[in-house]
Amino acid sequence: MSGSRASKGCQQCRKRKCDEGRPSCNRCIQRGEACYGYRDPQTTYLFKSENERTATLVSRAQTKPRRRASSLSSSSRLRITLSSSSIDDSDLENAAQILDLGTPYPWLKDGSKAREQSVEKRAVDKFFEKFVLFPCNSSSSSGFLEQLPVLFEEVQTEGRVALRWAVRAASFASLNSEQGNKELERKASVCYGKALEALSESLRNKEEAVSDYTLMTVVMLDLFETMFIQASPHSRGAHTEGMAQILRLRGPDQIYSARGWSLYRLAHHRLQRQQLAFDSAPAISQEQEELLSSLTPDTPSNRITHDNFAISKICARARELKAKLLAGDELSDEETMKLVSEMVLLDRTATGWRAGPSWEYRDVRKHDIVGAPEWFPLQIQLHHDAWIAYEWNYHRTGRIILHTHILECLDRLLLSASLASSSYPSPYIPLPLNPPPRFLFTAELTSK
Known part of the structure; x- marks a missing residue:
């Protein structure tokens, strides 16, 4: 039992600053996460230890209303885990000996510890270093993919794995375009397939379908196809229609936050590129025109x-x-x-x-x-x-x-x-x- 004052924040934000909005805090809303409510404000003491019977009852009470969501997430993870892979990670680690992954710790005299990192980790880091451009207030640069590293690491909701697979696919595709390695090519294809499978699960949830994570996932898949898939220009941009629909469903309020504005600008550039060049691009919608006029x-x-x-x-x-x-x-x-x-x-x-x-x-x-x-x-x-x-x-x-x-x-x-x-x-x-x-x-x- 602890005599310290209990946090008044919601369960999701308990360890961080919470604005205690009702019925859901704004932080959870902006992150697209479920807000599971607040503690009783009259509670003075917080019991940290539970005996076996109490632990069973509390666990049963917490898992009962979320049983369907948990089962869906578990089944999704199971399918993703059991999906066939055409490449073994050990093959990729062996191929790493002939890859140029750069120096991850250039500020150290001895970078030998970098070899302890997996090829996947180093490939993702190299992708971020190459493509992510952060905004600079002293110049005109407004950034490119600047929200990606945070979204990549900020996966706390169950089932949000599509973005991580999409980033891995793009990272291996980028590395393959530089160095032309068959193992990288096969690994990129596998990660791309897993990203598509995980994305299809996310799109079944209406709230998750318009989240920042889903929009960034579709953008990353579009970037992957641009870098990796050798196809005719008219068949490229298969994810542009998805970007157009997500931007439309997110509505005009999406540009009233730094992250929302950044994601809109990024996705709309990809959409407009397709509309400029190809007849098969999504038609210009009234919502798109109204948002641009603002x-x-x-x-x-x-x-x-x-x-x-x-x-x-x-x-x-x-x-x-x-x-x-x-x-x-x-x-x-x-x-x-x-x-x-x-x-x-x-x-x-x-x-x-x-x-x-x-x-x-x-x-x-x-x-x-x-x-x-x-x-x-x-x-x-x-x-x-x-x-x-x-x-x-x-x-x-x-x-x-x-x-x-x-x-x-x-x-x-x-x-x-x-x-x-x-x-x-x-x-x-x-x-x-x-x-x-x-x-x-x-x-x-x-x-x-």
């Missing part, structure tokens, strides 16, 4: 997101018009010229912003860099950090896709019967002395 365009990353969202919408219209042109729609020519004008205006808007000195980059030539590999391009851009380079590439990808649609529409127009009957010259014929105004406009765009 974000200020004053932030550079938000500005790029707004621009690329507008590009996605206008490119979708371009794909519809191209289908009309192929079908021989006589009214589509004028509509296409109008759309091309909108595209050009949007492109000028997208390139007309500058985000200050922190977003500037420096152009250097390859031969000015000492020891530059042969595969470097002749011109190289140096950025302040990886996140700024990532955002710039994201911005340019949108513009390249927009230019592609402009040229495709114009090329189809110039070959259409309506333009041919008006004696419009081909873009490959030299410019006439007195060209029509519309041809000048078309030739200017096709030359860019």
Whole structure:
């Protein structure tokens, strides 16, 4: 028996600070965990020891209302544990002798203790070191995967194993892409299968389906497929539809916390990348547009997101018009010229912003860099950090896709019967002395 004052926090937060919200504390709600209630505030003493009979009664009372959940979790864990594996961990440990896993303790003189860590642990650490970018208040970097290490270690709810398997799969896939090892390849495939199996169990629970852990799991699986699965671009992004549904179900309140905003930004970038490039991507939803409209365009990353969202919408219209042109729609020519004008205006808007000195980059030539590999391009851009380079590439990808649609529409127009009957010259014929105004406009765009 202890005479110390008992904690008033809920059972889940008893060892941490609890806001004692009713009926559930906000910390449990934000973490997506069940809040099992509070102790009696009148209780002064807390009995730590129980005799055998009391222990049996208390244990029976605690497990009875949660029997179904426990059995589901146990069955899930059992299936995951017993699922067939095509690789033995001992094979992976043997293969570790020829792998370059880096130095996990560079601050120590003797790093021999690092060999005591498993290959899996060192592969995950290497993945975090390579891909996780934490926000920096003194620069423009808002971070990338910065919530992943915490979510990876913060698995306290039973059955939350999908994220851990997904991180392991991505870690082995990343290591395999660098070093090309068959054991790593097989291990990545096994972990990916286990992640999918565990994720299917999590999605059966409505609350767990929209949790931070589930959203991060789907993002990690999408990253894994990008790194590991050699498939056509149209078959990639199989998890994008899942990300779109989870973001929709999480609602507009998801961006009112640091973790929620970070996860939204991360997942929405993956979703928008697919919407920019592929017809098979999830359609732009009203919820997606409404949530984006609530974000200020004053932030550079938000500005790029707004621009690329507008590009996605206008490119979708371009794909519809191209289908009309192929079908021989006589009214589509004028509509296409109008759309091309909108595209050009949007492109000028997208390139007309500058985000200050922190977003500037420096152009250097390859031969000015000492020891530059042969595969470097002749011109190289140096950025302040990886996140700024990532955002710039994201911005340019949108513009390249927009230019592609402009040229495709114009090329189809110039070959259409309506333009041919008006004696419009081909873009490959030299410019006439007195060209029509519309041809000048078309030739200017096709030359860019």
